[in-house]
Amino acid sequence: MPVLNAELQAAATKAAPDPRPLFPRGVSVLSGPVQATLDGLHPEEHACIARAVPKRQHEFATGRRLAHQLLARLGAPDFALLADADRAPIWPEGLVGSISHSHGLCVVAVSPRGALVGLGVDVEEADGVRPELWRRVLRPDEEQWLRAQPAAQQLDLAAVFFSAKEAVYKAQFPLTRARLGFHDVGLELDAARGIFRARVPGFARVLPGSFSLDGPWVLSGLALAAGDVRE
Numbered sequence: 001m002p003v004l005n006a007e008l009q010a011a012a013t014k015a016a017p018d019p020r021p022l023f024p025r026g027v028s029v030l031s032g033p034v035q036a037t038l039d040g041l042h043p044e045e046h047a048c049i050a051r052a053v054p055k056r057q058h059e060f061a062t063g064r065r066l067a068h069q070l071l072a073r074l075g076a077p078d079f080a081l082l083a084d085a086d087r088a089p090i091w092p093e094g095l096v097g098s099i100s101h102s103h104g105l106c107v108v109a110v111s112p113r114g115a116l117v118g119l120g121v122d123v124e125e126a127d128g129v130r131p132e133l134w135r136r137v138l139r140p141d142e143e144q145w146l147r148a149q150p151a152a153q154q155l156d157l158a159a160v161f162f163s164a165k166e167a168v169y170k171a172q173f174p175l176t177r178a179r180l181g182f183h184d185v186g187l188e189l190d191a192a193r194g195i196f197r198a199r200v201p202g203f204a205r206v207l208p209g210s211f212s213l214d215g216p217w218v219l220s221g222l223a224l225a226a227g228d229v230r231e
Helices: 006-012 043-049 054-073 131-137 140-147 151-176
Strands: 028-033 095-102 105-112 116-125 186-190 195-199 207-214 217-225
Touching (some): 028 054, 043 054, 054 095, 054 105, 095 151, 105 116, 105 217, 116 151, 131 140, 131 151, 140 186, 151 186, 151 195, 151 207, 151 217
Parallel strands (some): 095 116
Antiparallel strands (some): 028 105, 095 105, 116 217, 186 195, 195 207, 207 217
């Protein structure tokens, strides 16, 4: 039987946070600890992860297991959820979704395509973005804002910036195929309300998203509406 590494063992003992408040009604979301089993994978799914290191296998398999549960709830036929050349999941026709895993936790969001045309979800380690990384992740105005916050909150908020920008990237990429960098996305955080506003190249209006801090994790979510028309 595969053995969980220390990170995954620690995460498995903690209650998974509830990611549903990150998204509007109509988005189906599940979270759970990464588990050391490849049981239940379709043969094609198993083949595409067979040569990966165990940690990556466990994350992939857990993401697919949660995704299949959500797809079944939405009435989608059972099928292999594969990835394209850019490692983005290929969702069934008429559905949009997003998968994230980090620090022993996996989160999956799925929605019918219609009012929503893209989803981005991301989970990160709450204190994983150290000050030496800030200039790689943050624009100058974002770093200035962050350094003005209480010192005890700065690491958590740095992780929020990182996570929110990842969620933005995941939501827009299937639509645009734009390989945005961290500095391409401008963020404003409302830490008290757990929301962010993203300015993204090619989109005509500011994109609203949500985040939460829950124990060792930061979670972020963004739902792209059909009205978020590109310029």
